[in-house]
Amino acid sequence: MASVEISGLRKLYGSVVALSDINVSIPSGTFYTLLGPSGCGKTTLLRTIAGFHSQSAGDISVDGRSIGHLPAHQRDVAMVFQDYAVFPHLSVRDNIAFGLKQRRIEANEIRQRVDQVMEVVQLGKFAGRMPHELSGGQQQRVGLARAIVVRPKVLLMDEPLSNLDAKLRVDLRAELRRIQQDLGVTTIYVTHDQEEALALSDVVCVMEGGVIQQAASPLDVYLRPANRFVASFVGSNNFIDVERSGAEAALKCGSEQILLDLPNQHSGDVVCAIRPEDITVIPGKQGSATDQSEISIPVRIKEVSFIGREMEVFGTTEQGEILKSVSRSDPSVIDLPLDSEAQFRIERHNLSFFEKEALGGRIG
Numbered sequence: 001m002a003s004v005e006i007s008g009l010r011k012l013y014g015s016v017v018a019l020s021d022i023n024v025s026i027p028s029g030t031f032y033t034l035l036g037p038s039g040c041g042k043t044t045l046l047r048t049i050a051g052f053h054s055q056s057a058g059d060i061s062v063d064g065r066s067i068g069h070l071p072a073h074q075r076d077v078a079m080v081f082q083d084y085a086v087f088p089h090l091s092v093r094d095n096i097a098f099g100l101k102q103r104r105i106e107a108n109e110i111r112q113r114v115d116q117v118m119e120v121v122q123l124g125k126f127a128g129r130m131p132h133e134l135s136g137g138q139q140q141r142v143g144l145a146r147a148i149v150v151r152p153k154v155l156l157m158d159e160p161l162s163n164l165d166a167k168l169r170v171d172l173r174a175e176l177r178r179i180q181q182d183l184g185v186t187t188i189y190v191t192h193d194q195e196e197a198l199a200l201s202d203v204v205c206v207m208e209g210g211v212i213q214q215a216a217s218p219l220d221v222y223l224r225p226a227n228r229f230v231a232s233f234v235g236s237n238n239f240i241d242v243e244r245s246g247a248e249a250a251l252k253c254g255s256e257q258i259l260l261d262l263p264n265q266h267s268g269d270v271v272c273a274i275r276p277e278d279i280t281v282i283p284g285k286q287g288s289a290t291d292q293s294e295i296s297i298p299v300r301i302k303e304v305s306f307i308g309r310e311m312e313v314f315g316t317t318e319q320g321e322i323l324k325s326v327s328r329s330d331p332s333v334i335d336l337p338l339d340s341e342a343q344f345r346i347e348r349h350n351l352s353f354f355e356k357e358a359l360g361g362r363i364g
């Protein structure tokens with residue numbers, strides 16, 4: 001088990017700033033996930049920690065020891081790759097033993113450690129097989145076994161599940177989490193799959209443009225996104241412009257204004273964010289909500305999609321915004337005629353507010 005500190009880390013590729021002043025503190029044993037869209041810098045950060053890239057500035061320490069200047073093989077970290085990266089000419093057992101042989105560990109100990117790790121990743125009965133005789137999921141278990149058998153201080157994983165089919169991905173991700181917890185190994189994991197990040201991690205670090213936008217528990221990232229980018233990237237969100245007039249703030253809904261209580265004084269442009277699952281669809285035209293704890297937005301039904309466990313209802317406001325609601329399948333809503341009137345009802349405590357620009361901070 002080991003803690004990881006990254007301070008003032010920058011990485012330039014020519015004039016491209018891939019990482020800009022990254023500061024991260026990862027306590028020992030944490031499952032820490034780098035999440036973000038393509039090009040945000042997550043792979044660059046992982047590979048810089050691994051020692052496959054050199055940083056342009058800043059440093060990385062493991063358990064207080066600076067490793068930023070060391071070659072990859074001296075860093076005491078191990079990597080699991082997206083494409084498995086197993087040796088095709090070696091059996092499962094020999095693949096797993098490879099790193100131990102390189103470290104000149106004694107044959108008896110190698111046998112014991114390989115047996116133990118094959119047990120952990122449930123590969124025992126495949127010990128003699130060659131990689132081409134294994135499924136993708138089994139090959140990735142070999143990749144994982146090879147990484148953990150050397151008992152690294154830090155385990156790095158670069159989208160290890162993304163080549164697997166959806167069902168296997170979910171099965172293997174639960175297993176990954178179990179294995180990581182059993183071993184207690186500090187893990188840094190890269191993915192662009194938000195569900196995977198939320199399910200696996202102690203800390204989710206959301207990146208965009210080479211900058212960390214928020215690093216927090218999965219629940220915090222989802223329920224209390226730090227800015228508009230995080231609010232739109234993690235889960236989905238409806239954003240509606242807030243109209244300002246003096247001290248008053250309101251959502252404009254047709255000819256009506258829904259007054260809002262903005263939590264603190266803020267003079268710039270603001271958007272209101274509403275999670276689709278916080279919207280209840282009420283068929284028909286029922287006027288505005290009478291209960292002060294709710295708001296009610298009149299819409300016309302544009303589309304109703306039944307997708308099994310859930311149902312998506314899209315409504316258009318008079319201002320032309322398209323709002324999405326997601327709820328458990330409900331027959332009264334499934335039969336809503338297109339273009340009919342309805343109300344999208346939301347409890348006020350579920351409204352969030354952000355500065356309008358793409359990386360605009362949360363203001364309540």
Ligand SMILES: Nc1ncnc2c1ncn2[C@@H]1O[C@H](COP(=O)(O)OP(=O)(O)OP(=O)(O)O)[C@@H](O)[C@H]1O
Nearest residue numbers: 013016018036037038039040041042043044045192
């Ligand atoms: N070798 C390189 N030379 C020049 N620019 C690069 C190089 N590698 C990455 N970049 C740029 O650095 C930025 C970060 O890339 P990186 O691969 O780290 O992103 P990522 O978040 O891992 O994306 P993906 O999910 O697509 O792998 C991008 O703008 C990318 O184009």
